[in-house]
Amino acid sequence: MARITVLGGTGYAGGRIAREAVSRGHQVTTVSRGTPSEPIEGAADRTGDVTDETLLAELLDDADVVVNALAARGSMVGRVVEVSRTLVRLAAEKGVRLGVVGGAGVLKVSEDGPRLIDTDGFPEQARPEASEMIEVLGLLEDSDEALDWFYVSPAAGFGDFNPGERTGSYRIGGEVLLTDEEGGSDISGDDYALAFVDEIETPRHRRARFGVAN
Numbered sequence: 001m002a003r004i005t006v007l008g009g010t011g012y013a014g015g016r017i018a019r020e021a022v023s024r025g026h027q028v029t030t031v032s033r034g035t036p037s038e039p040i041e042g043a044a045d046r047t048g049d050v051t052d053e054t055l056l057a058e059l060l061d062d063a064d065v066v067v068n069a070l071a072a073r074g075s076m077v078g079r080v081v082e083v084s085r086t087l088v089r090l091a092a093e094k095g096v097r098l099g100v101v102g103g104a105g106v107l108k109v110s111e112d113g114p115r116l117i118d119t120d121g122f123p124e125q126a127r128p129e130a131s132e133m134i135e136v137l138g139l140l141e142d143s144d145e146a147l148d149w150f151y152v153s154p155a156a157g158f159g160d161f162n163p164g165e166r167t168g169s170y171r172i173g174g175e176v177l178l179t180d181e182e183g184g185s186d187i188s189g190d191d192y193a194l195a196f197v198d199e200i201e202t203p204r205h206r207r208a209r210f211g212v213a214n
């Protein structure tokens with residue numbers, strides 16, 4: 001049993017990760033500014049703003065693993081990277097493993113191809129958020145060796161607009177976007193959470209990123 005704190009634990013990705021972790025018997029705390037509209041039975045809810053460093057430090061004191069499932073949208077544009085900088089420092093100091101819900105934009109479309117974010121078809125409205133999550137990855141890659149981190153890029157079609165179904169399986173990739181036979185790239189919210197919690201329970205990627213897709 002691990003103590004898992006999910007920053008953004010009421011969101012699309014964070015909520016599913018929290019739910020999956022609770023179902024496997026972990027001690028889970030979700031953190032969000034608003035009161036959860038659908039509280040997860042078995043998880044503790046903590047209401048607070050993670051831009052507050054004192055709160056972050058307190059949260060990390062009670063965690064084995066902290067999950068960053070924040071989204072660089074609305075008032076958090078430009079601030080997810082700031083919070084991540086603090087998280088990287090505190091998690092290294094306190095020996096807490098840091099898992100990050102990353103974006104697909106950083107993945108290359110083929111071994112020698114451009115990153116998804118640099119392709120013409122990449123949605124313009126998603127570019128700022130994707131760029132910020134690439135910046136977050138840079139912070140991890142440049143972090144002190146003491147920090148144990150992993151960063152999980154979902155398939156391109158991941159998101160609350162496309163929750164999909166739980167299939168109970170997923171494929172793991174590296175720096176290249178995983179696609180299916182028709183060229184699609186999807187992962188359901190629940191299968192993404194499955195992969196994320198599998199990595200928490202059985203670490204296979206230390207100081208590394210990977211991609212997941214159905």
Ligand SMILES: NC(=O)c1ccc[n+]([C@@H]2O[C@H](COP(=O)([O-])OP(=O)(O)OC[C@H]3O[C@@H](n4cnc5c(N)ncnc54)[C@H](OP(=O)(O)O)[C@@H]3O)[C@@H](O)[C@H]2O)c1
Pocket residue numbers: 007008009010011012013014031032033034035048049050051069070071072073076101102103104105133154155156157158159160
């Ligand atoms: N295809 C893709 O590449 C793709 C698509 C979607 C998402 N993603 C990844 O998934 C991540 C999460 O996205 P999502 O769609 O799951 O986001 P979301 O549903 O908007 O959830 C964001 C969560 O963060 C919380 N939050 C925001 N600001 C906070 C603050 N200052 N303090 C505490 N909690 C705060 C929100 O709750 P409150 O508002 O109540 O605080 C909510 O629980 C993104 O950053 C991105 O990396 C990738």
